[in-house]
Amino acid sequence: MDLRLDDKVAIVTGGSRGIGKGIALEYAKAGAQVMIVSRKAEVCEAAAEEIGHGCRWMAGNAGDEVFVADVVSTVMADFGRADIMVNNAGTNPYAGPTIDIDLPRWNKTWHVNVTAPLMWSKAVWDAHIKESDGGCSVVNISSVGGFATNPIIGAYDVTKAALIHLTKQLAAEMGPKANVNAICPGLVKTDFARVLWEGDRGDQVAQAYPMKRLGEAFDMAAMAVLLASEAGSWLTGQAIVIDGGGLVSFSKIG
Ligand SMILES: NC(=O)c1ccc[n+]([C@@H]2O[C@H](COP(=O)([O-])OP(=O)(O)OC[C@H]3O[C@@H](n4cnc5c(N)ncnc54)[C@H](OP(=O)(O)O)[C@@H]3O)[C@@H](O)[C@H]2O)c1
Numbered sequence: 001m002d003l004r005l006d007d008k009v010a011i012v013t014g015g016s017r018g019i020g021k022g023i024a025l026e027y028a029k030a031g032a033q034v035m036i037v038s039r040k041a042e043v044c045e046a047a048a049e050e051i052g053h054g055c056r057w058m059a060g061n062a063g064d065e066v067f068v069a070d071v072v073s074t075v076m077a078d079f080g081r082a083d084i085m086v087n088n089a090g091t092n093p094y095a096g097p098t099i100d101i102d103l104p105r106w107n108k109t110w111h112v113n114v115t116a117p118l119m120w121s122k123a124v125w126d127a128h129i130k131e132s133d134g135g136c137s138v139v140n141i142s143s144v145g146g147f148a149t150n151p152i153i154g155a156y157d158v159t160k161a162a163l164i165h166l167t168k169q170l171a172a173e174m175g176p177k178a179n180v181n182a183i184c185p186g187l188v189k190t191d192f193a194r195v196l197w198e199g200d201r202g203d204q205v206a207q208a209y210p211m212k213r214l215g216e217a218f219d220m221a222a223m224a225v226l227l228a229s230e231a232g233s234w235l236t237g238q239a240i241v242i243d244g245g246g247l248v249s250f251s252k253i254g
Contacts, residue, residue, distance in 0.1 A: 002230040003030060003226065003231055004031050004230075005030040006030075007031070008084055008135075008228065010034050010086060011035045011086065011124065012037070012086040012088055014038050016036055016038040016043040016047040018188070019185065019188060019217045020086070020089065021217065023225075025051050026218070027084070028055055030229070032083075032084065033079055035056045035058065035071065036048060037060060037062065038059065038089065039060065040059065056074075062087075068116075072123040081132070083129075083132070083137065083228075084136065087116065087140045089112060090143075091108060093109060106155060113163060114159050114166060117140050117166060121138050121174075129174065137180070138174065140166070140180070142160045142184045142239060144186050144246060144247055145160050146162075146182075147184070147241075167238075171236040179236035180236055180237065183223050183242060185215055185243065186242065186246040188214065188215035188220065205246075206244075208246070211244035220242060
């Protein structure tokens with residue numbers, strides 16, 4: 001089984017921390033050239049050094065169309081290809097009933113979580129994938145929240161459900177040049193989800209999961225490697241839940 005990514009070039013949004021950094025690290029270990037992007041330059045620089053294998057970085061907002069074009073043209077100029085696009089950067093600026101959300105935060109959530117993945121996918125499609133020999137991949141980081149309702153983060157979950165459908169749509173359009181899949185994490189111990197696992201809450205959620213632990217970035221990264229490798233090449237249009245069994249557990253905590 002071939003899980004190597006030698007000769008492939010990957011862009012990972014939100015690659016400076018958490019799940020994105022975990023994916024970038026495993027891609028680099030599998031032999032890929034990696035470009036990470038996120039907003040804070042110094043955090044990107046430190047992450048790129050830690051990832052190693054010549055990891056590049058550019059600082060900017062994943063939802064900025066000019067930045068998207070700049071990153072993809074830099075990658076094309078440096079490597080001549082952009083095989084793997086990981087749409088990982090996400091935002092959740094609002095907590096509360098979806099019915100009460102203000103339009104600016106609703107629009108921001110949609111822009112970063114749904115519009116940006118479309119922009120990046122289109123940019124790598126136009127620059128490389130559409131004329132390539134195939135073997136390319138788009139990996140979207142959605143959430144188990146995309147399958148359920150939630151009293152607090154429902155608006156965010158609506159965008160994650162939309163990202164799952166965008167994944168299916170792009171899989172139908174980008175085959176056979178690229179497979180397109182979504183990874184749907186349960187609770188992963190990152191800064192983004194800190195409020196959900198800090199203190200005793202993390203232990204409560206972990207105990208409600210059949211696998212009795214919270215997720216780690218590596219759990220997502222292992223799947224991201226499979227999806228981009230030869231071994232995952234017939235897998236497309238899928239929303240793959242990786243949640244320690246949370247969605248199928250008897251307890252609904254977390
Ligand atoms: N952690 C969980 O439990 C969980 C569960 C389900 C789904 N997810 C999803 O997993 C993805 C990654 O989350 P995480 O938990 O790894 O979060 P994290 O540890 O907070 O990392 C988020 C990364 O994204 C970057 N980022 C955020 N907004 C950005 C923007 N507008 N433009 C560019 N970069 C941006 C951050 O860097 P800067 O702040 O420097 O930009 C950072 O590198 C998100 O899509 C999230 O919705 C997470």
